[in-house]
Amino acid sequence: MAVFTPVTLEDVGHWISQFPLGKAVALKGIASGIENSNFFLTTERGEYVLTIFENLTFQQLPFYLQLMRHLAEHGVLVPAPVANDKGELCVPLHGKPAAIVSKLEGKPQMAPQPVHCAAVGGMLARMHLAGQDFALKQPNLRALPWWREATAAVLPHIALEQAHLLHEEMKFQEALHASADYHALQRGPVHADLFRDNVMFDGERLTGFFDFYFAGCDTWLFDVAVTVNDWCIDLATGALDEARVRAMLDAYHAVRPFTAAEHSLWPAMLRAGALRFWLSRLYDLHLPRAAEMLTPHDPTHFERILRTRIAVPAPELY
Numbered sequence: 461m462a463v464f465t466p467v468t469l470e471d472v473g474h475w476i477s478q479f480p481l482g483k484a485v486a487l488k489g490i491a492s493g494i495e496n497s498n499f500f501l502t503t504e505r506g507e508y509v510l511t512i513f514e515n516l517t518f519q520q521l522p523f524y525l526q527l528m529r530h531l532a533e534h535g536v537l538v539p540a541p542v543a544n545d546k547g548e549l550c551v552p553l554h555g556k557p558a559a560i561v562s563k564l565e566g567k568p569q570m571a572p573q574p575v576h577c578a579a580v581g582g583m584l585a586r587m588h589l590a591g592q593d594f595a596l597k598q599p600n601l602r603a604l605p606w607w608r609e610a611t612a613a614v615l616p617h618i619a620l621e622q623a624h625l626l627h628e629e630m631k632f633q634e635a636l637h638a639s640a641d642y643h644a645l646q647r648g649p650v651h652a653d654l655f656r657d658n659v660m661f662d663g664e665r666l667t668g669f670f671d672f673y674f675a676g677c678d679t680w681l682f683d684v685a686v687t688v689n690d691w692c693i694d695l696a697t698g699a700l701d702e703a704r705v706r707a708m709l710d711a712y713h714a715v716r717p718f719t720a721a722e723h724s725l726w727p728a729m730l731r732a733g734a735l736r737f738w739l740s741r742l743y744d745l746h747l748p749r750a751a752e753m754l755t756p757h758d759p760t761h762f763e764r765i766l767r768t769r770i771a772v773p774a775p776e777l778y
């Protein structure tokens with residue numbers, strides 16, 4: 461279902477000769493995934509993932525692929541892109557941009573315990589620190605300017621009660637983003653979509669973060685909020701689970717201590733993280749792209765999380 465561009469072992473046989481990976485031995489399409497065509501690729505040198513990018517262009521990809529390479533070189537557990545004999549990380553395959561990255565062991569942990577949340581929190585802090593000297597700059601393309609556009613686009617499609625919440629929250633976030641405290645927050649490259657399905661675990665051992673294609677430069681605290689809003693909640697209600705929140709935040713804080721400005725903006729940033737995904741899910745539901753083939757994620761999940769973050773005080777950052 462999610463292989464949009466079919467590729468055979470024969471197609472890859474010649475193409476792979478530009479990479480230092482030996483001969484291609486096996487190729488298997490990956491059924492999950494909604495954006496790109498992904499394949500497990502076995503070569504004489506080992507196991508890799510081949511991705512054909514269905515929407516991102518050759519101009520857009522260097523930021524993501526070079527960020528992954530930079531992080532991998534700095535000891536952060538992420539897939540390492542493989543360069544071809546010209547040093548390129550992204551080359552055409554069937555006329556579309558394609559890349560080969562190392563395959564992470566394990567599988568996503570969809571029922572995380574505090575031990576998993578602690579591993580994610582610690583690695584997230586290491587990722588933020590390692591990204592500080594990454595040279596390429598690209599803003600988070602799903603930040604406030606996009607929220608404004610998405611709000612205008614979805615408003616005609618939603619009920620009055622939801623429109624009211626959306627207006628009020630946008631007003632709150634506009635004021636937050638204009639504040640001195642917000643501008644004092646530390647920032648750099650962030651993953652911006654570090655949900656349970658974008659992290660691999662082998663038992664309790666974290667083996668890597670992947671799917672960096674929403675990454676961009678934003679506040680580190682926003683990244684923490686997005687991650688907590690997915691990993692540390694009761695999925696049915698959206699309520700934060702104190703033990704998992706504490707495990708994730710304490711592990712992060714031990715590697716990269718939170719600042720006073722971050723402490724004061726934490727509840728507001730949890731709301732920002734919920735708003736961002738409420739908006740993108742509303743957008744995908746009401747304004748699907750022409751080639752969209754898969755069931756959109758349920759927006760009411762993040763509407764519920766947003767309402768809960770507004771109504772219920774969050775555990776302190778530290």
Ligand SMILES: Nc1ncnc2c1ncn2[C@@H]1O[C@H](COP(=O)(O)OP(=O)(O)O)[C@@H](O)[C@H]1O
Pocket residue numbers: 490492493494495496497498509539561562563564565657670671673
């Ligand atoms: N580097 C990797 N190592 C191991 N598995 C991977 C890797 N990259 C992707 N996958 C597998 O491919 C699936 C789809 O990848 P994902 O990045 O979520 O696709 P999409 O961008 O199309 O949504 C993941 O759920 C995972 O099983």
Ligand SMILES: N[C@@H](CCOP(=O)(O)O)C(=O)O
Pocket residue numbers: 493494495653655658671737740741757
């Ligand atoms: N995490 C987002 C959807 C992003 O899709 P992905 O498969 O590329 O991670 C959501 O849950 O809305």
